[in-house]
Amino acid sequence: MMHVSADVREDTTRPRADKISVKDLDFYYGDFQALTGITVGIKERGVTAFIGPSGCGKSTFLRCFNRMNDLIPGTKVDGTILVDGEDIYAPGVDPVDLRRRVGMIFQQPNPFPMSIYDNVAFGPRLHGVTKKPELDEIVERSLERANLWKEVKEILPRGGLTLSGGQQQRLCIARVLAVEPDIMLMDEPCSAIDPTSVQKIEDLMDELKDRITIIIVTHNMQQAARVSDETAFFLQEKTGQPAEMVEFGRTAEIFTSPKDRRTEDYITGRFG
Amino acid sequence: MNKRTANRLALSVLWLCAGTTVAVLGAVIIYVFVNGIGQLSPEFIFTWPHGVNAEGGIWPTIVSTLYVTGLAMLIVTPIGVLAAVFLAEYAVQGRLVRIIRFAADSLASVPSIIMGLFGLALFVETMHIGFSMISAALALSFLMLPIVMRTTEEAIRAVPKYIRWGSYGLGASKWQTVSRIVIPAAMPRILTGLILATGRAVGETAVVIFTMGQAINLPISPLDSGRPMTVHLYMLAMEGINLPAAYGTALLLMIMILFFNLTARWLLRRNRRMQG
Ligand SMILES: Nc1ncnc2c1ncn2[C@@H]1O[C@H](COP(=O)(O)OP(=O)(O)OP(=O)(O)O)[C@@H](O)[C@H]1O
Ligand SMILES: [Mg+2]
Numbered sequence: 001m002m003h004v005s006a007d008v009r010e011d012t013t014r015p016r017a018d019k020i021s022v023k024d025l026d027f028y029y030g031d032f033q034a035l036t037g038i039t040v041g042i043k044e045r046g047v048t049a050f051i052g053p054s055g056c057g058k059s060t061f062l063r064c065f066n067r068m069n070d071l072i073p074g075t076k077v078d079g080t081i082l083v084d085g086e087d088i089y090a091p092g093v094d095p096v097d098l099r100r101r102v103g104m105i106f107q108q109p110n111p112f113p114m115s116i117y118d119n120v121a122f123g124p125r126l127h128g129v130t131k132k133p134e135l136d137e138i139v140e141r142s143l144e145r146a147n148l149w150k151e152v153k154e155i156l157p158r159g160g161l162t163l164s165g166g167q168q169q170r171l172c173i174a175r176v177l178a179v180e181p182d183i184m185l186m187d188e189p190c191s192a193i194d195p196t197s198v199q200k201i202e203d204l205m206d207e208l209k210d211r212i213t214i215i216i217v218t219h220n221m222q223q224a225a226r227v228s229d230e231t232a233f234f235l236q237e238k239t240g241q242p243a244e245m246v247e248f249g250r251t252a253e254i255f256t257s258p259k260d261r262r263t264e265d266y267i268t269g270r271f272g
Numbered sequence: 273m274n275k276r277t278a279n280r281l282a283l284s285v286l287w288l289c290a291g292t293t294v295a296v297l298g299a300v301i302i303y304v305f306v307n308g309i310g311q312l313s314p315e316f317i318f319t320w321p322h323g324v325n326a327e328g329g330i331w332p333t334i335v336s337t338l339y340v341t342g343l344a345m346l347i348v349t350p351i352g353v354l355a356a357v358f359l360a361e362y363a364v365q366g367r368l369v370r371i372i373r374f375a376a377d378s379l380a381s382v383p384s385i386i387m388g389l390f391g392l393a394l395f396v397e398t399m400h401i402g403f404s405m406i407s408a409a410l411a412l413s414f415l416m417l418p419i420v421m422r423t424t425e426e427a428i429r430a431v432p433k434y435i436r437w438g439s440y441g442l443g444a445s446k447w448q449t450v451s452r453i454v455i456p457a458a459m460p461r462i463l464t465g466l467i468l469a470t471g472r473a474v475g476e477t478a479v480v481i482f483t484m485g486q487a488i489n490l491p492i493s494p495l496d497s498g499r500p501m502t503v504h505l506y507m508l509a510m511e512g513i514n515l516p517a518a519y520g521t522a523l524l525l526m527i528m529i530l531f532f533n534l535t536a537r538w539l540l541r542r543n544r545r546m547q548g
Binding site for chain 1: 432434435437438439440441442443444445448452453456457
């Protein structure tokens, strides 16, 4: 796990090491191969955006990093994914432990049907925190970091589902932050919520990214350009064929001078 | 016949058919109410029957009914709920699960008098428990099991996938997810199923007549026999002993069942409101 002290964080010129290294990744849903030959290094302390047309395997790839695909029967992964140098598909690795370190935000805000407080305290309680003062502190800090504290501090006992969609999404972010992950996967986190909340989420990503490695899937090119440091473009050339990663690089470069013709076509809106 | 008349005619036929349901329910309720309301009094509820014509109250039969229903609930709740959790969450969805589900559905369609006969043979005679609350509760729980199992299973399946993902995503194990997220989220609907099953048990006659006995008795231990309200009602009416008391019992029975059904509805509604 990564512990970044304050002085290191200020040193933005320090080269960022790879937090996640993917090598020759193939992914299968039963007989259908969804991804092929993906090799990429995702840098620590930053935001990486995955873009590409619908069905090109962005969510599938994202779910490989916390082994969420394990929950779908019949899936298979070939190749290696190292997180902090450790192979997360090695035999001894427990996906349950992995998911504490690799949090996930979904497209549909999914608060549990319980109070705001209990939503945020759920993770810490799972992992053995029981003392009320300690939980109180985690809840407040997590909501603070998720840009939601001001809006909910008076109504913590209220049901999480009574919040607006955008607030619910930030609640889900707080819930993930409460277990102190060092990677956060976000699968189209802003596609189902109001613009004000989108703004707040983009702001908080900006604040979080110097401590947490964030990967975001988005269909919104402007959002990808705004929030990310690196961008990966995925494409499935033909239906039934596996998708591949066409291009990966600095976001500024991908959006201004893509090397691959297909990337350019996608970004300028010629397909997808 | 022009289009408009045809339309009107079709509409009135539909109305008539739909109205029939309400009318039948209304007729039954009014009939029982009119005939039974004169009987209802604290004395009727809280005293014992006496004399050859069973005058007085029906207290021991109320207690027998509630006793056996409560006992059956205690038996059926853990088994039904855990079986449903297993089916919905753990069992590999395949032939075995289909067989179990088919068995549950078939169990639900076994006529209750056969379940009574089976209870008599198994608990009362073979196992020598005799006519008792526990024999009746066990037999009743067979009848309730499929209801509880199927409603619980449906309740569990209705918990959205993405809520489970949220839990797994935080590093919860399968059992943590099931016990802390899925079952609580499904609880209102599980309770609804339990309450409906309770209503079914309260109104059941055939099963209990075979397994609880008929002697009027205030049950204390589960091994005591007794006479539930339904059987009391049956005997008073069929043997023409005391028709007014039969209607009084009927009314009380209906009130109890109505109460269970309304509670179930209320729970569902409240839950829907809370989940927005
Ligand atoms: N559970 C599944 N079982 C079988 N095939 C699946 C499953 N989930 C996704 N797929 C297939 O894998 C491919 C990639 O899907 P995925 O959801 O990862 O795409 P995506 O890039 O996230 O699309 P979108 O932008 O629409 O979210 C698609 O062809 C899809 O049909
Ligand atoms: Mg997707």
